[in-house]
Structures are given as C-alpha cells and as structure tokens.
Amino acid sequence: MNPQLANPIHNFTTLHPSTPLGARTARLLAREQLLAWDFPLDPAEHIVGELAANAATHGRVPGRSFRLTLYVVGPTLRIEVTDTLGEQLPRLTHPRLDHVSGRGLFLVEALADTWGVSSGPCPKKTVWAEVRAQSSR
Numbered sequence: 001m002n003p004q005l006a007n008p009i010h011n012f013t014t015l016h017p018s019t020p021l022g023a024r025t026a027r028l029l030a031r032e033q034l035l036a037w038d039f040p041l042d043p044a045e046h047i048v049g050e051l052a053a054n055a056a057t058h059g060r061v062p063g064r065s066f067r068l069t070l071y072v073v074g075p076t077l078r079i080e081v082t083d084t085l086g087e088q089l090p091r092l093t094h095p096r097l098d099h100v101s102g103r104g105l106f107l108v109e110a111l112a113d114t115w116g117v118s119s120g121p122c123p124k125k126t127v128w129a130e131v132r133a134q135s136s137r
Contacts, residue, residue: 010037010072016052018060018083023052026068030079037072040133043111044077047129050104051081054090054127059083061123075133086123 012033016022030048034041048068055066061084069080092105108115112129119125 008072010070012068012070014068015065016056016068018056018062018064018066020053020056022066023049023056026052026066026081030068030070033070034077039072039077044079044131047079047108047111047131048081050108051079051127051129054104055081055083058088058090059085059125061085076130077133078128078130080126080128082124082126084123086119086125089117089119089125090127 012030014026014029016026027045027049031041031045034044048070052066052068059066064084066081066083069078069082071078071080090105092109095103095106108127108129111131113131115127115129117125117127
C-alpha cells in the first residue's frame with residue numbers, strides 16, 4: 001500500500017487556438033480545474049487570463065495553438081502558457097497612458113509571487129508565473 005502524499009501533486013494541460021475565444025476558454029477551464037483541486041482562484045485565474053490573452057494576441061501564429069499547463073506542488077501553483085512565436089520574447093515595458101492595452105505583464109508581476117520567460121525548443125517560448133495558496137499578495 002502506498003502512503004498518501006501530504007501535499008498532492010496535480011497537473012493539467014490543454015491546447016487552445018490562438019484566438020480571443022481560445023484565451024477565454026483557457027481561463028474558464030483553468031478556473032474549473034482550480035476549483036476541482038480546491039486551489040484559491042484569486043489571483044491565479046487573473047494570471048491565466050492575462051497570459052492566455054497575451055499568447056492569443058502577441059504570440060499568435062496562424063494555424064498554431066498555444067498550450068496552458070497548470071502544476072500544483074504543495075501550496076504552489078505554476079502556470080505556464082507556451083506559444084510558437086519564440087523569437088519574440090515578452091518584456092515589461094511602460095505603456096503609454098493613452099493606450100488601452102499593454103499592461104498585462106504589469107498585472108502578472110503584481111499578482112504573481114514570481115514569473116519569467118523560458119525559450120525553446122525553437123520556435124517555442126513559455127511565459128510562466130507561480131503563486132502560493134497562502135500568498136500575502
């Protein structure tokens with residue numbers, strides 16, 4: 001008989017078309033999965049929404065999908081969104097006040113405990129963020 005893990009390990013992966021509907025579906029599926037795992041929705045759901053929207057908007061390659069992966073190890077959730085526009089790495093820039101977009105990574109930085117970008121294998125890049133269930137953010 002195998003002993004139960006005190007902190008279960010969960011993972012979930014889905015592919016989505018690089019469209020606004022694909023980004024919305026990714027956020028909704030992530031929400032349902034987090035509820036099933038009894039993991040707090042806030043701020044994870046917002047981070048998934050921002051990263052999925054960025055992949056569908058800025059990482060879009062016609063005919064290719066983006067991948068959403070969620071891992072829970074102990075109290076930490078890792079969110080990964082992988083697209084196939086690897087030569088264009090996202091970076092934090094200061095958006096102009098008169099622009100209506102360009103603030104997604106600022107929100108991710110504010111909400112996540114940590115985040116970053118991993119490239120490869122070509123032509124892929126992954127933008128990831130981690131949040132702890134007991135986070136003080």
